[in-house]
Amino acid sequence: MKTIEEIKAAIEAAVPGAVVEIAPNPNPALPHSLRIAPECALAVAKFLRDDEELRLDYLSNVTGVDWPESLEAVYHLYSVEKKHGPVVIRMHTVNRRTQVELPSLTPIWRSAEFQEREIFDLYGIVFTGHPDLRRLLMWEGFKDHPMRRDYVAPDDFEYEPTAHDEVLKRAQARQAAMAGPAGSEAGQ
């Protein structure tokens, strides 16, 4: 299989206007990845799947990552025909609050269908062009995106026998709140 630089050169040659850069892996012994701009992602993906030498016809894994400034989707591509891989491509959203759209690669690889739905459910990235973008794991009326780092889980640790750290602080606060306004609440 080609090296990451050769793949980048091939993409830039085949897809005009593609914005591709190499995102180095901080651990140099491990494979690097390609960072692709969302606008050209569909064309690049089609090239990667159909190119004679690469033939990356198998999308193995789609991951959502929550970085401090943006959200990211990472795709691991392998080739069943040529038995090589992986080629890792990544896309970033513009920011975390308002512009969280990325193009969906489901039209190219069907295996992205459920995984992109899961990322929409847990991270909140909206994949445009996805045939059926609904929540996958949480229920339909759920409002938050739980895997984000700033998610606060509902507090249902009322009875925790060995509380410590965060849970102890919350339990003490709750006990203070219960004992304060109405003493009859404490006996419930």
Add this chain to the structure above:
Amino acid sequence: MMGLISPKPSELKVEDSQVRESGPGAPSRMSVEDSQVSESRPGAPSLAERPEGWNRPPVMEPDGEGELLEVAMGPHHPSTHGVFRMDVALDGERVIRLKPVFGYLHRNHEKLAEGMSYLGSMPYTDRLDYICSLTNNWAYALAVEKLTGQEVPERAEYLRVILGELTRVQNHASSIGFLTQEMGATGTPLMYAFKAREKILDLFEGLTGSRMMCNYMRFGGCRVDASAAWLDAARKVVAGLPGFADEFERLLRTNEILMARTQGVGILRPELAVNAGVTGPMLRASGVNYDIRKVDGYGVYNRFKFRVPLGDHWDVYDRYMIRMLEMRESIKILEQALKEIQPGPVMSPTARIRGFRPKPGEAYGRIEAPKGELGFYLISNGGPNPYRYRVRPPSLINLTILEDMCLGQNVADVVLIFGSVDIVLGEVDR
């Protein structure tokens, strides 16, 4: 009685000629390894020529008049795969639309792992695919070993292979047992499968301390060494496994109900399987030669001689036969591994097991779990906990084409097709 329904040709062919020797120079009727799968079937367009939307499920039109009957199958239903729901729209008995609904066992394993050290997540990986806990441990240990660049001593690799293949045997046996239970054989083949499974679980308990949640692999090796007595017990169990496989297969293979209900049902085309990310026995039953044990060659799998069975008709019967044949191949690997294992350390002395901070970076480690490709994607930012911990669940991704396989079939076949995908909800929902 046997003369009334003669065995279909596919039943006779699958065992003999479709078990292809994989590896260079081996004769094979269809050289699946060299050319693209679809080109070897004349008339099929290549991937680049397919029209837009070729990998979407076909739109079914109902035959009759009136409304569609919408049935929610699950989350509590007798098919023992767990809490899983399918919203099925029926026209009489025919399936027009099928939408799976998950999340009933979502235990946010990935979020928990972000708050725990690398070793702390190891017991949680047991509970992903709870029937095959040791292969889950292995996949996670492999991913962390890639991330930290650790080597595993040889005896540990052999032990991993032995435990992994024992897991595969008991998983395939249970899967066939559950499949026949969904066909109406309430419990009897499952009893045979669990008979073998109990013997294997006794081995697990003797070595790791627990029947199911073994928590045995560590980064850089295995937790405890296997004594000579345990290896002898393992050899005895493995010596009894071919007899079990023979009996199991003989009782089921030419059963008329099994053949009539599974042949020609739930066909999955190979190009769609590859595009949908299907892996494991389902992919090989669709005729695609992709076994990660051969492709990646992780562990010491390169030292063992074993074949990769491939399916010919891509239906539920093929998936059942592939699991049966893979059980036999696993038994062959077990016999070789138990013969070749040498004394030595099971943990490298410089192994970083607990309290370590790997260098920043990311790694993706994958193995051929009994259900498919189980992968772990870890991003480290130099801290003691992973920054991002992702499980690539084979069961969830194998369910992507459940709708495609079930459309147009009878609703009674939906349960069978779903059973042949062989999922475990702990892995689907994590």
Add this chain to the structure above:
Amino acid sequence: MVDEGLKIELGKQGVFVTTIEELYNWGRRSSIWPMQFGLACCAIEMIATTMARYDLARFGAEVFRPSPRQADLMIISGTVTKKMAPQVVRLYNQMAEPKYVIAMGACAISGGPFKQGYNVLKGIDRYIPVDVHIPGCPPRPEALIQAFMTLQKKIDGQHLTGDGRPRFLDAEAQGEFPVPVEGEHDLEPASNKGVWPVPVVIR
């Protein structure tokens, strides 16, 4: 009550003396039919308990009924998530009296190893009353058999009249419990205060 020695003497002569309560409870406890209700990993151990090695059928659990209307016992085996909790309560409501619940495994008792989960219900006894709890992750099949025997002892000891009589003989006792609704961030209500009194722990 008849003296035990007298009972044995009469028994030797072929006369069998008992009370209606004993006979009634003996019939009830020897034929508890569980509902097929496996959620997660503990379900596999439950299935192993019904298999040939640890045969649960010899204790009376002959068939596992898929329909809640025909079952007496619900073995909650596995983690109950908030998405599944309304279904569990609904199934419990649909079971006919007398009905019992065994919470099998750490997850059903209190959330288990997944306690910090945003989707995990911290114990099924927040919504429905539980008769027997089995610790373990997963509990061994022998532990499930012991729980079954504990339940049988409990049924044996139930008096049919008086204050401590079981729920199905008490017209005022509550047999059906409100089903929680999936809200925007959590289940509403988070727990059923009538079933699960929150104990006050002095910290």
